[in-house]
Amino acid sequence: MRGFNNSPLDGLMSETYTKPLPQADEESREFYEGTRRHELMLMRCLSCLAWRLPSRPRCPDCLSTESEWAKASxxxxxxxxxxxxxxxxxxxxxxxxxxxxxxxxxxxxxxSNIVAVANEDLKVDMPLVAYYDDVADDTTLIRFQPAQS
Ligand SMILES: [Zn+2]
Incomplete structure (x- = not known):
């Protein structure tokens, strides 16, 4: 069985994924469709441009309800x-x-989980990049891996 800490190549669907999977609802659908495309989609306030995680109806900074989905880095x-x-x-x-x-x-x-690095090598503030783990035909989980410097 594959583990979280093995090579990112283990994300290729060589085995059936047996863990619980997230179920997208109407408010989170854009986020999960984004991960399927290997894009990290967040909500962004149209009033003050603050970013937030889905799915929050109001901006935590200015309380505006006007928002858009935007691709994060x-x-x-x-x-x-x-x-x-x-x-x-x-x-x-x-x-x-x-x-x-x-x-x-x-x-x-x-x-999330950090992959492609041993647990003992994790360090607070280490730079990371998203790793899109295609765990099932219709589900991609977002994990992170060390950024190449
Ligand atoms: Zn705002």
Whole structure:
């Protein structure tokens, strides 16, 4: 079974993905359609141009409800992380794996996993880029990997 911390090439669908998958709803559909295209789509306020994660009806900065979907850079830095040792159903073969908060270049912070790097080499503030993990025919999960410097 594939793990979070192996090479990005493991994202190729060589095995059936058996973990729970996110279910897009009307408010998050653009985000998940974006990941399928290997694009990170965020909401952007049309009033003050602040970026935010989907799906929040109001801008957290100015409370405007006017927003658009816009493509983010996919770049960010590692804000915080933890190492999971608990063997939840479906994830037992992956422990220990990391779960991370990535601060995107645009400002919002997103929860994800860091791939293509050993857990012991994770460092807060390390530069990261999005990695699009095609885990099923209709589902791509966004993870992050170290940026090439
Ligand atoms: Zn705003």
């Amino acid at each position: 996919g770049r960010g830095t590692l804000y915080s992380f933890g190492i999971m040792h608990q063997k939840f159903p479906g994830f037992a073969d992956d422990v220990p794996y990391n779960y991370a908060v990535v601060e995107l270049e645009e400002g919002p912070r997103i929860v």
